[in-house]
Amino acid sequence: MTENNDQNKSPYQKGKNGNSMLKPPKFNAYWVYGLIAVAFIALNLLNIGQKPQETSWQKVKNDMIRNSDVERIVVIRNLLAVNVYLKQESLDKYPALFESSFDSPSKAGPHYTFPIGSIEQFADQLESAQEGVSELNRIEPEYTTQENYFGDFIGWILPFALIIGIWFYVFRRMSKGAGGGSGGGNIFNVGKSKAKVFDKESNISINFKDVAGLAEAKQEVEEIVEFLKHPQRYTKLGGKIPKGALLVGPPGTGKTLLAKAVAGEANVPFFSMSGSDFVEMFVGVGASRVRDLFKQAKEKSPCIVFIDEIDAIGRARGKNPNMGSNDERENTLNQLLTEMDGFDTNSGVIILAATNRADILDRALMRAGRFDRQIHVELPDLNERREIFGVHLRPLKLDPNLDKEFLAKQTPGFSGADIANVCNESALIAARKKKEIIEKQDFLDAIDRIIGGLEKKNKIISLQEKKTIAYHEAGHATISWILEHAHPLVKVTIVPRGKALGAAWYLPEERSITTKEQMLDEMCSALGGRAAEEIIFAKISTGAQNDLEKVTKQAMAMVSIFGMSEKVGNVSYYDSSGQSDYGFSKPYSEKTAELIDSEIKILIEKSYKRAKQVLLDNMSKHKKLAELLLEREVIFSEDLEAIFGKRKFGEPQGLGEKKIIPIPESKSTTNDSENQTV
Structure with missing residues (x-):
């Protein structure tokens, strides 16, 4: 996609013979005005052309007046300068006047000029220089005023031109920010739509082959394209083409x-814009942009309009935090509802929208006739992750023995964006190690870094703290290996990463529903660290903060949402509609609370x-595991199998090979030890 865009934006084009040549710039009428103005200013400011030669009063008096070569003397009052006109028969005596053809004076004159201090002083000097000269040969000075129309004009108009120019520049910049790209760049187009239009000439290189996984969602979207390509196939049976489809799913899917x-x-034409593009500081701009967007869409129908992050304007009305105020978003939503399915029809215009907050959208927006279909784009499963890896691994230089199935099993719960990040991070890690190809270990390091953060080898941890962390993490590992429904362990480390002093990586089973027994086993495993600290050291630390938070939320969900408490009963106080988000009352009484x-x-x-109890029953194995963790700092499922034996309830699938991590010279520390789950 990047290459195609670069080709579209290239300043080169091919000639008739196939050679590349530079594209000529587009002609602009303002260039002509600019050239004329520059030439006019240059001619006047530089004073290019025939002009008198600079001289001095002494030379005029001693050489020209004494030899009777002067015909006229003109005094310019406002410039305090004197122009000297020579007699035509005396021009041959001054050959230096016409040596330069560029700025030599005309033969008619004036031929010389010089400045004076004052007119009275010059008159006295001229009178004294002509003492003894007869009345016939005496030169009487002429007095005149020379007007500089261009200078006066520039001096009068320049301040106004500067003010108007600055005002126009600022106004243009402000109107561009408010009016958007399609508005022409002025304040009168602030209500115009900012949607980008993609058509046949746009050369968009992404197609359905580039979308890995998402088979069901892709099928739904492909059918929308078929609606527009072959509408008669569906309308001949009396059916109506859906008006809209809403893409719903977590971020990055x-x-x-x-x-x-x-x-x-x-x-067909494709209009693309974000939900936030409708929101503006001016009242009524959002609704105006909605009207303009659908006006353009109707003119180019059949077409598709895509609104990304529609929750920016589609939030349920009357449930916004700014209570009682006039909300511009509500006005924009009302106009959107009217345009999508109002009194006027929108034949041939299909609306696509995307959001990860479908629970807060207005019910009127979600009804049939506006968004007829909701396409759920969920996190990819094992097979879909393998396909996504296949897409993102194409441009990478890989080890021939690398298995995509292995990578897919190592990344449960990862979205497509996360997988793209893993591939990119692995390439950076391999380049940092100066490798020629990307190996399996680089991908494992990339996954560890994305989940747990960067290893911190510079912080100092005391021996007692290190021992506490080791027994804490060994407690998690021991219980997760023994309990039936706990997630299988992949790796345990006491090397600090991010905010965690230690971490345990698990490979959870991909399941659609979870039983009460499974949740209790997970809670028990999460509390294994705190239990190990109390048993071994007879005291507890702050290292279990993350574990306690996780367990508390899980227990709260079991009681108040999933109805897994006998005393509370089969009730759920969860509001999936989001209507109680801004409420001040609880859906149950104080006694129930x-x-x-x-x-x-x-x-x-x-x-x-x-x-x-589990740790007490396996005390010796737990201690052995903790001592091994203190020695190596990183242990794997193979080490647990050597201590506890094979796991009774099935082996974790997709576990990586054992990797040797050298013991760092120094370790880092943070406040809490976190239990990380892949």
């Missing part, structure tokens, strides 16, 4: 990429006691 593929595949709190505490306490 490929919603905008799907829209780009539609723009590349469809042979106390019951929920007590049930959450009971769940956590039971999981904690269970974690302590």
Whole structure:
């Protein structure tokens, strides 16, 4: 895609013989005005042309007046200068006058000029220089005033021109910021749409082949393109073409990429803009831009209009934080609702929109007839991740033995954007190590860095802190290996990364639903670090802060959302519509709140006691694992298998080969030890 854009923007074009030549710049009428102004100013300021030669009064008096070569003397009052006219028969005596053909004076004169101090003083000097000269040969000075019309004009108009120029520049810049690209750059077009139009000449290189995974979503979007390409296939049976489709999913899953593929595949105009482009500081601008957008779309129908991040203007009305105020977003939404399915019809215009906050959108926007379809773009599964890796690995120089299946298994829960980041980060790591190809280890390092952060080898950790961290992480690893539903362990490290002093990497099972037993096992595993500290050192630390936060949220969800508490019952206080986001009251009474709190505490306490019992039953193996972790700083599932034996409930799939990480000379420290889950 980058190469195509560069070709489109290249300043070169091919001639008839195939050779590259520079494109001629486009003609602009302002260039002519500019050249004329520059030439006019240059001619006047530089005073190019025939002009008298500079001289002095002494030379005029001693050489010209004494030899009777002067015909006239003209005194210019306002310039305090004197022009000297020579007799025509005396011009041959002064050959230096006409040596230069560029700025020599005319033969008619004036031939010389010189400045004077005052007119009275010059009159006395001229009178004394002509003493004894007869009346017939005496030269009487002439007095005149020379007007400089150009200088006066420039002096009068220049200040106004500067003020108008500065005002026009500032006004143009402000109107461009307010009016957008299609508005022509002035304040009168502030209400014009800022949508970018892509058509057949745009040469968009992305198509559906570049979109890996997302099979169901891609099928839905491909059908929209077919609606526009072959509408009669669907309308001949009496059906109506859908008016809109909403792409919903977490960030980075490929919603905008799907829209780009539609723009590349469809042979119809494609309008693209963001939801925030409608929002403006001026009242009514958003609604005006919506009207202009649909006006342009109707003129070019059939076409597709894509609005990215539509939640910027599509938030449910009456539920905004700025209560009681006139909300410009509501006016924009009202106009959008009217344009999408109002009194006027929009035949041939299909609306595509994308958001990751579908729960806060207005119900009127989500109804059939506006957005007829909701296309869910979820996080990719194992097979889809393998396809996504296949797309992003194309431009990389890889080890021939690298397995995409292995990489897909190592990245559960990763979005398409995360996978692209892994591929790019692995290339940077390999280049940093001065490798010629990217190997498996580089990808593993990239995954570790993205999940846990950069290794911090400069901070100093005391021996007691290091021992506490080792037993804490060994507690997590021990319980996760023994319990049936806990996530299989991949790697444990006490090398600090990011904000974590230690971390454990797990490979969670990809499942659609989770049982109560699975959630309890996960809670027990998360509390293994705190339980290990209490058992081994008879005291606890702040290292379990992240674990406690995770466990508390999970227990709260079990009781108040999933109905997994016998005393609270099969009730859920979760509001999926988002209507209670800005409410001040809880959906349950104070008595129920106390019951929920007590049930959450009971769940956590039971999981904690269970974690302590598991560690006590496996005390020797737990200590052996912690000592090995202190020695190596990084251990893998193979090391746990050597200590605990094979896992009874199935082996984790897709585990990497054991990698040897040298023990750093110094370690870093932070406040908390986090339990990281891949």
